[in-house]
Amino acid sequence: MSTNQILILAFAAIGLVGALAVASVALRRGTDTEPITGVTDRKAMRRDRKRRRAQAAPEMPAATAPDHDEPAPIDPITQRQEVGPEEYGVTRRQFFNRGVAGIFGLFMAQMGIFSLGFMWPRIKAGGFGSKVAAGKAEALATQVFLPDGRVSPLFVPAAQAYLVPFQGDMAGSSFEGLPVVAGGLMALWQRCVHLGCRVPQCDASQGFECPCHSSKYNYHGEYEGGPAPRNLDRFVVEVDDSGQFIIDTGQVLQTSRASNKTAVYPQGPSCI
Ligand code: FES
Incomplete structure (x- = not known):
């Protein structure tokens, strides 16, 4: 086996290993079975609070003394509420990891293609190395x-x-x-x-x-x-x-x- 053929096989093996690594990372990130939880941010909480106040305002009697038996309103900032995976969607961490894995995969694929393209004509044309x-x-x-x-x-x-x-x-x-x-x-x-x-x-x-x-x-x-x-x-x-x-x-x-x-x-x- 010639030196160039050995080099091609080595590059192909490196490319394959890289592709497998990328695929394994991407698949692992993509099949998380843990429930995704999180908290809504403060702006969203404030918007919700304003909306609820606006909805509640017309129903309030104009000159009625406050009812002290009513439970105190829940502060949405301190009482954070968990959301389900459908509401939350893809987390920032997942998005970032998938982006990095995709860019790395593209880079490895380009490297493999360029390496093969660089060496291929020499082998095909019966030039140096054959x-x-x-x-x-x-x-x-x-x-x-x-x-x-x-x-x-x-x-x-x-x-x-x-x-x-x-x-x-x-x-x-x-x-x-x-x-x-x-x-x-x-x-x-x-x-x-x-x-x-x-x-x-x-x-x-x-x-x-x-x-x-x-x-x-x-x-x-x-x-x-x-x-x-x-x-x-x-x-x-x-x-x-x-x-x-x-x-x-x-x-x-x-x-x-x-x-x-x-x-x-x-x-x-x-x-x-
Ligand atoms: S390269 Fe040094 S003697 Fe030829």
Whole structure:
């Protein structure tokens, strides 16, 4: 499984977990079985009191002394009255919680969609992160040599890789047993293994020399000097039935600094 496929699955899993979390919060908030109680606010109480007084006023005899046997009127502010769930409706807390859960759910959904949209074209188009067909292996092999027999790495933009001929002895090398050579070619990732700068080739020295911190590699991508911790990384390659040279950019192979070099470096002055 390629790195991009693993990333997609990870994002999908995160999105799913987020959606489940939102759904569980929303459902829990939405199915409260406890009766909702509350108190009416003071303004409503005052309005009710005024209304009751207005209704009662015409019935009062104009000059009648107050009846001391009547019970004292109930003060609606101190004697608060509970209301049922139908009267009260959705509480402010419920409204706020549902709003937050909804916004969070929308945010997670957008994140998931944008992440998939960002990565999807790369996978679909057979670009970096998947298998890249670089061309007929035989034709490619003829392009990586200069007329004087020296090596001229061929850059394949879709794979971010240099094609180089492998002319050394695999036995005892840092590549022994790895599927990094096919049709006499290797595919080196252009990215410096120190801090990731793009490493250009140097025709004069017959190697790769990083302009950032001066790491150097021979044309097989084997470590020759500088702060780089290992050889240049390379991709798994194969020649398919139709003779196409396939670079699997989803499978990056790392190898430790070569103690047994398979290419001579330098063969001329350095470029940096
Ligand atoms: S990034 Fe290449 S040597 Fe530091």
